[in-house]
Amino acid sequence: MNPIEFWFDFSSGYAFFAAQEIDALSSRVGRTVLWRPYMLGTAYKVTGARGLSSTPLKRDYARRDWARIAKARGLSFQLPPEHPRVALPATRAFYWIEAQDPGAARCFAKRIFAGYFNEGLDTASPEAVAPVALDFGYQPEDLMAGIIDPVIKSRTTELAEDAVARGVFGSPFFLVDGEPFWGWDRMGMMEEWIEAAGW
Amino acid sequence: MNPIEFWFDFSSGYAFFAAQEIDALSSRVGRTVLWRPYMLGTAYKVTGARGLSSTPLKRDYARRDWARIAKARGLSFQLPPEHPRVALPATRAFYWIEAQDPGAARCFAKRIFAGYFNEGLDTASPEAVAPVALDFGYQPEDLMAGIIDPVIKSRTTELAEDAVARGVFGSPFFLVDGEPFWGWDRMGMMEEWIEAAGW
Numbered sequence: 432m433n434p435i436e437f438w439f440d441f442s443s444g445y446a447f448f449a450a451q452e453i454d455a456l457s458s459r460v461g462r463t464v465l466w467r468p469y470m471l472g473t474a475y476k477v478t479g480a481r482g483l484s485s486t487p488l489k490r491d492y493a494r495r496d497w498a499r500i501a502k503a504r505g506l507s508f509q510l511p512p513e514h515p516r517v518a519l520p521a522t523r524a525f526y527w528i529e530a531q532d533p534g535a536a537r538c539f540a541k542r543i544f545a546g547y548f549n550e551g552l553d554t555a556s557p558e559a560v561a562p563v564a565l566d567f568g569y570q571p572e573d574l575m576a577g578i579i580d581p582v583i584k585s586r587t588t589e590l591a592e593d594a595v596a597r598g599v600f601g602s603p604f605f606l607v608d609g610e611p612f613w614g615w616d617r618m619g620m621m622e623e624w625i626e627a628a629g630w
Numbered sequence: 631m632n633p634i635e636f637w638f639d640f641s642s643g644y645a646f647f648a649a650q651e652i653d654a655l656s657s658r659v660g661r662t663v664l665w666r667p668y669m670l671g672t673a674y675k676v677t678g679a680r681g682l683s684s685t686p687l688k689r690d691y692a693r694r695d696w697a698r699i700a701k702a703r704g705l706s707f708q709l710p711p712e713h714p715r716v717a718l719p720a721t722r723a724f725y726w727i728e729a730q731d732p733g734a735a736r737c738f739a740k741r742i743f744a745g746y747f748n749e750g751l752d753t754a755s756p757e758a759v760a761p762v763a764l765d766f767g768y769q770p771e772d773l774m775a776g777i778i779d780p781v782i783k784s785r786t787t788e789l790a791e792d793a794v795a796r797g798v799f800g801s802p803f804f805l806v807d808g809e810p811f812w813g814w815d816r817m818g819m820m821e822e823w824i825e826a827a828g829w
Binding site: 479487489499600 | 676678680686687691701702799813
């Protein structure tokens with residue numbers, strides 16, 4: 432059984448909501464999840480698209496939509512005033528953590544999401560991200576070194592480029608046995624697809 | 631009770647699916663629906679966005695997504711080879727029909743959708759659209775005259791520009807008591823919102 436590939440940008444509001452729901456979906460369908468943060472900018476280079484928050488009309492709509500999803504789900508959601516941050520340091524930090532302990536990567540990602548969307552964590556700042564290491568039994572200076580490690584930097588870039596080459600262009604974006612599902616609002620369809628073993 | 635404003639482009643695959651489901655939703659929630667075709671290009675001028683079929687990666691994804699939605703819903707869906715057509719003549723024809731008989735407009739819209747997504751109707755050609763008039767008790771030459779009537783042309787443009795000024799930018803896009811819902815995949819949320827009288 433292949434895992435569900437879960438591609439997301441740490442600055443994506445819809446990915447935040449997906450991150451709250453993917454574990455339960457994973458349990459229900461009996462598939463593991465491969466958490467894969469990436470920079471949406473990697474996809475924008477190919478699609479020519481722009482982020483929601485850089486697009487007139489969509490910007491205001493998305494803020495309204497996120498607020499009502501949060502309310503409907505009973506979730507705390509505070510968009511940082513500087514949204515969207517370029518979460519490259521947090522993304523590299525994820526892959527450093529994963530290299531140390533694959534099992535901790537998912538928890539680290541959820542910690543980053545909670546930090547960004549609830550506590551104003553500056554995911555674009557290595558100095559702000561590094562102390563999160565303490566929650567996972569690592570020293571901030573080691574995570575800081577990981578964020579600038581050329582191997583981690585290359586891996587972060589290469590994974591993203593490979594994903595885009597396989598058709599990934601949004602956040603969240605799921606791949607299951609090669610089948611693509613774009614958006615938090617496709618999770619239900621993905622679950623049906625997995626349970627029916629295709630259609 | 632305000633109606634549900636249903637904004638769409640006749641060339642939008644997701645709008646086709648919404649058009650198949652909006653009547654049942656309307657009955658369940660006890661709200662009428664105001665069908666409002668418009669040119670997505672009117673919104674693109676403001677957002678800077680492009681259509682799915684003009685966007686790398688999204689183009690292929692959308693075709694796959696439409697095919698599986700059609701399969702899941704048991705609907706016939708044949709994307710014309712020339713997709714996306716610029717459906718301005720069909721849109722103007724809608725407003726001419728509506729001006730003659732408001733009650734027939736919804737049926738006319740469904741007829742155009744079925745024609746475009748199942749029968750290869752060229753919605754960009756007044757000559758191809760005009761004969762549809764016969765199904766509604768009008769003469770093709772009268773509909774043809776309506777399509778080029780300056781009053782109808784102005785109304786088509788003005789309705790679209792007014793909608794975009796009120797935040798409409800996608801297809802399908804719904805407005806209910808001022809609350810916006812973008813996408814076929816937001817119809818469930820819209821229904822919950824109406825039934826809960828907001829949240």
